[in-house]
Amino acid sequence: xxxxxxxxxxxxxxxxxxxxxxxxxxxxxxxxxxxxxxxxxxxxxxxxxxxxxxxxxxxxxxxxxxxxxxxxxxxxxxxxxxxxxxxxxxxxxxxxxxxxxxxxxxxxxxxxxxxxxxxxxxxxxxxxxxxxxxxxxxxxxxxxxxxxxxxxxxxxxxxxxxxxxxxxxxxxxxxxxxxxxxxxxxxxxxxxxxxxxxxxxxxxxxxxxxxxxxxxxxxxxxxxxxxxxxxxxxxxxxxxxxxxxxxxxxxxxxxxxxxxxxxxxxxxxxxxxxxxxxxxxxxxxxxxxxxxxxxxxxxxxxxxxxxxxxxxxxxxxxxxxxxxxxxxxxxxxxxxxxxxxxxxxxxxxxxxxxxxxxxxxxxxxxxxxxxxxxxxxxxxxxxxxxxxxxxxxxxxxxxxxxxxx
Numbered sequence: 573x574x575x576x577x578x579x580x581x582x583x584x585x586x587x588x589x590x591x592x593x594x595x596x597x598x599x600x601x602x603x604x605x606x607x608x609x610x611x612x613x614x615x616x617x618x619x620x621x622x623x624x625x626x627x628x629x630x631x632x633x634x635x636x637x638x639x640x641x642x643x644x645x646x647x648x649x650x651x652x653x654x655x656x657x658x659x660x661x662x663x664x665x666x667x668x669x670x671x672x673x674x675x676x677x678x679x680x681x682x683x684x685x686x687x688x689x690x691x692x693x694x695x696x697x698x699x700x701x702x703x704x705x706x707x708x709x710x711x712x713x714x715x716x717x718x719x720x721x722x723x724x725x726x727x728x729x730x731x732x733x734x735x736x737x738x739x740x741x742x743x744x745x746x747x748x749x750x751x752x753x754x755x756x757x758x759x760x761x762x763x764x765x766x767x768x769x770x771x772x773x774x775x776x777x778x779x780x781x782x783x784x785x786x787x788x789x790x791x792x793x794x795x796x797x798x799x800x801x802x803x804x805x806x807x808x809x810x811x812x813x814x815x816x817x818x819x820x821x822x823x824x825x826x827x828x829x830x831x832x833x834x835x836x837x838x839x840x841x842x843x844x845x846x847x848x849x850x851x852x853x854x855x856x857x858x859x860x861x862x863x864x865x866x867x868x869x870x871x872x873x874x875x876x877x878x879x880x881x882x883x884x885x886x887x888x889x890x891x892x893x894x895x896x897x898x899x900x901x902x903x904x905x906x907x908x909x910x911x912x913x914x915x916x917x918x919x920x921x922x923x924x925x926x927x928x929x930x931x932x933x934x935x936x937x938x939x940x941x942x943x944x945x946x947x948x949x950x951x952x953x954x955x956x957x958x959x960x961x962x963x964x965x966x967x968x969x970x971x972x973x974x975x976x977x
Contacts, residue, residue: 606830
């Protein structure tokens with residue numbers, strides 16, 4: 573009988589799936605998230621430029637560790653990386669409770685960035701390897717969508733109570749967050765490791781370079797998939813940091829912020845679960861076209877309107893985010909193997925982080941100089957053009973002559 577690295581049979585890996593669902597819920601149950609921009613502005617005194625620089629630093633920390641963390645995960649185990657990520661999460665949120673300046677927040681964000689670097693790729697790779705060991709890898713997109721839905725539901729739950737907790741005491745959401753990550757550590761400690769990667773036939777550096785070259789030079793299919801993921805990821809991420817001050821300018825009461833944020837995350841959750849069925853109904857090309865249309869309409873709506881309910885256009889972008897995640901990761905999983913699975917998923921995240929580090933400060937400066945609505949309008953043709961070029965390359969490399977799901 574085939575055994576795992578922990579000595580368990582494939583059926584014993586079944587518990588991984590529900591534990592990964594629970595971990596996804598906990599890792600994104602971010603109580604400070606729905607009010608964190610207001611916390612930075614009103615209690616730390618940061619400008620929108622500072623906030624984008626801060627998120628650039630978070631992305632830089634993730635970027636520097638993104639590929640090494642994926643490689644470590646492939647070699648030392650997915651459970652090892654997720655345990656380390658959870659411990660860093662506890663430490664990062666603890667530092668936040670002591671922060672009183674840009675420097676303090678920066679340190680906390682760097683620690684959290686490293687934490688998410690070790691999660692990135694490890695959880696998805698463990699899901700796929702668990703399914704593969706049980707002969708059910710064709711179910712990956714469904715489980716990936718469900719795992720994403722758990723994550724977004726967790727964030728929605730945190731957001732529902734964020735405004736109330738923040739009004740009671742600004743640091744209360746951060747203290748609760750420490751407890752959440754302690755629970756996450758208990759969950760990751762109970763994961764089972766699948767079959768170990770094959771032994772190396774050359775050095776670690778050579779192995780890492782082989783995987784790097786595979787993604788960026790030797791496999792056009794992988795390269796086009798990563799570039800598409802980067803474009804769509806950036807399109808869905810800029811509004812995350814602009815939507816709170818945008819809603820503030822539109823006159824939304826503070827008490828609405830939590831429910832609106834929760835609604836956004838539930839939208840991601842619902843469309844992540846629906847991604848597999850939408851792909852079956854529309855085909856991969858139809859799904860890809862839907863992603864582009866949702867992006868363009870969402871940005872135009874946010875830029876051209878400024879009413880009380882204009883935030884609903886943001887929900888088009890969260891719907892796009894939900895649809896594209898399982899869709900993109902399935903294509904990456906098909907092109908990966910046990911020895912490089914987490915590494916390739918981490919390279920996707922690295923490309924996204926690098927794109928954000930390079931562009932986020934300019935987006936923040938544009939918002940400070942021209943206003944948030946004008947910034948959304950300015951970004952519309954830039955994002956639409958980049959996403960369209962990436963989509964054309966993806967179709968040529970991955971979908972020409974390929975059957976739809």
